[in-house]
Amino acid sequence: MKGSVGELGEFGLIRELTARITGTPAVRLGPGDDAAVIAAPDRRVVASTDILLEGRHFRRDWSTAYDVGRKAAAQNLADVAAMGAVPTAVLVGLVVPAELPATWPLELMDGIRDECRVAGAGVAGGDVVRGDLITVSITALGDLGGRDAVTRSGARPGDTVAVTGWLGWSAAGHAVLSRGFRSPRAFVEAHRRPEPPYVAGPAAAALGATAMTDVSDGLVADLGHIADASNVRIDIASAALDVPAQMSDIGQAVGVDPLHWVLTGGEDHALVATFHPETKLPARWRVIGEVLPARGRTTPPVTVDGAAWDKAGGWDHFGGPHGH
Amino acid sequence: MKGSVGELGEFGLIRELTARITGTPAVRLGPGDDAAVIAAPDRRVVASTDILLEGRHFRRDWSTAYDVGRKAAAQNLADVAAMGAVPTAVLVGLVVPAELPATWPLELMDGIRDECRVAGAGVAGGDVVRGDLITVSITALGDLGGRDAVTRSGARPGDTVAVTGWLGWSAAGHAVLSRGFRSPRAFVEAHRRPEPPYVAGPAAAALGATAMTDVSDGLVADLGHIADASNVRIDIASAALDVPAQMSDIGQAVGVDPLHWVLTGGEDHALVATFHPETKLPARWRVIGEVLPARGRTTPPVTVDGAAWDKAGGWDHFGGPHGH
Known part of the structure; x- marks a missing residue:
């Protein structure tokens, strides 16, 4: 042509x-x-x-x-x-x-x-x-194949928060590309072509997921949508998150805490869902946190290890690593 | 706001x-x-x-x-x-x-x-x-409410061609507006806000319409899509078309044959359909032509009174009236 x-x-x-x-x-x-x-x-x-x-x-x-x-x-x-x-x-x-x-x-x-x-x-x-x-x-x-639609509003205190798919890979790839590099290839590819875990969505519905969304704006932001719609708080345990060694290497090279990509990077389209705590989750789901009562919501809707996540350190903020 | x-x-x-x-x-x-x-x-x-x-x-x-x-x-x-x-x-x-x-x-x-x-x-x-x-x-x-979808490909020789809704009103309104006028209001309004005959679509399907489309590119062009998809020819009888007196007045004022607006004007979103000749059509449908065998299609797919319609005289052609 x-x-x-x-x-x-x-x-x-x-x-x-x-x-x-x-x-x-x-x-x-x-x-x-x-x-x-x-x-x-x-x-x-x-x-x-x-x-x-x-x-x-x-x-x-x-x-x-x-x-x-x-x-x-x-x-x-x-x-x-x-x-x-x-x-x-x-x-x-x-x-x-x-x-x-x-x-x-x-x-x-x-x-x-x-x-x-x-x-x-x-x-x-x-x-x-x-x-x-x-x-x-x-x-x-x-x-929907007869299943109830899984909205953002069904999370209940006590539910577990679980994720499947990639987190932070696209953001790390974006950081690499925006500095004029073309590698590491895995992250650049993840930025160019996300791989959402499509089949996990209907499967989560069948498992009785109480709320679900895809991570398009970043884990903290998208869990915030669930917390707001469900009138709950959500706490993420940072130790439960997967930060690949190669992502840490890139973070060190460009002066960004890689955990920030994992927590705030969008566009990977992982699926994050809440489940009744007794739900037996297949291996593809990684439990990363817990749904808590709103308690008047003096704290932000989503916390990481019990504290607010520093929003100033977004992945397009090139000021170097930030505290968390 | x-x-x-x-x-x-x-x-x-x-x-x-x-x-x-x-x-x-x-x-x-x-x-x-x-x-x-x-x-x-x-x-x-x-x-x-x-x-x-x-x-x-x-x-x-x-x-x-x-x-x-x-x-x-x-x-x-x-x-x-x-x-x-x-x-x-x-x-x-x-x-x-x-x-x-x-x-x-x-x-x-x-x-x-x-x-x-x-x-x-x-x-x-x-x-x-x-x-x-x-x-x-x-x-x-x-x-679809249980009805078959009415495509463009079901017209058969002998079918009648019928239309419901407005034809040429938007084109006449466009001609008025493009010359800097704001009236006659009915045509200007028709250009700004078409009134497609929505309920006639499902009703035509229930009547057994063999083919149907909405008039978005102009009657001749859109019937051409039906003729092509159905491998037939279609002849329109110009005397059966409604050319309002006020449209004729505008045509005279701007030097355009108003029939041309009716035959080639798009955006009114009238519905045009073909029906088995024995179908009893409600009053809202105006019979305007007939489906003919393709016959090798040496003639154009859609004719008006048996002859090709002069495509050079489109409604955005300001050269004055054309023959037909």
Whole structure:
């Protein structure tokens, strides 16, 4: 595929984009009509939408179009999984400049399609318009399979807090990239292409998770959403968190406490959930804390080892290590 | 609400936007969690998405934020109705500049909510990000209620072609506005705020419509999509089309054949469908043509009174009246 989006033309681009999409059983009617038709066997459909802008949510010099597609899809599919649903389909809205190489949106669609495949979903439809700034809007749908949706508001004092997936890897990768480095590769890759633990979402719902969310803003911030919605406090035990040796090395090199990436780094889309304390959790879940009574909430909603976490030391704060 | 989007802040804006939304029975879980939950009693969900950009799809000096909201929602809800589905919910993705008055996105949301109400749907969720250009991304969902989805591919030779809703009104309003006028009001209003005949979509499906689409690109173009997908030809009888006297007056004033607006004007979101010739159609449907065999398609897929319609005379072509 040579040439620009403008040279390929709107209909040519839509034809090429559609050709990249493969059918799935849940997508009963795919792109090409006024709307798509998607299976919703549960009689309810879970739906989440996000908009990503070039420059703000991704950079073309840091990530390939394929990786942007993987990441954009992952972000929405993780939201669906975090409700306890199995992703079924996504719809894609795309703004592309005329001078953009036509390969860019096509490789983006390859990435979206492949991430959907990992999550068990299909691309059901979309819209493409020409504009000055690359914009990717994704809506993901999912099926609850008879389970109750797991919201943020069901955590109860005494519940255990557990996490599955990666924490801080994307933030460490961002720190590496923003300093002009391209390695260590594992963290850079994690920043470019998160790996949300999709299947753990519906599994957690089946285990009776009382509340759940995906970690998109950072563990402390996202647990704060659960604490606020559930009117509880949450305490995280820092010793229970996994800080890989290589992440500590990067932290030392760039002068950032790696625990801060783990506690405040977003975009890895780990799943964090609360469970009744007697729930037997499979090995993939790591217990990292406890739900406490609100007690008037004189302390912040989420504490680490009983104390407030220093918010000033975010991963985009380059002032060096901070106390905790 | 005073001040800019930037002054209100992201969380403030989301809080105000959410406060504008009213609950509906189909929206089981609305904004505020990782994803929304929407009823899908049919076990299938119809879904359509569109992106609108300021400058390209709307102008702030021509339309209020409220009208942009009405129009953006209408465009997607009409796609859902054109499948024969009853709209249930929309999700809204929004890009807003920091310097935009905060009233703008709030009034936009009022418009989206009110148009959803007309169609029987609710606002289930969304995403707001800051960016340079106002961008509105809407995904509409709908329920088929046990009916088959009406696609573009089911038209058969001998079927009648019928339309319900307005044709050419938005185009006439655009012609008026683009010449700096603000009246006649009915056409300007039609351009700012289309009135798709939502209930006619599911009703047409129940009547056994063989193919259906909403008129978003213009009658000839959209019937062309049906003709192509169904591998048939379609002939429109111009005498059967309704050209209001006031539209003729505007046409004369600006030197455009008003029939051209009716045949090529988009954005009114009328519904056009094909029916078995023996189908008894309610009064709201106007029979305007006939489905013919493809016959190798040496002629264009859609003809008017047996002849090709002169595409050069589109409503944005100001060269005066054209032959037909």
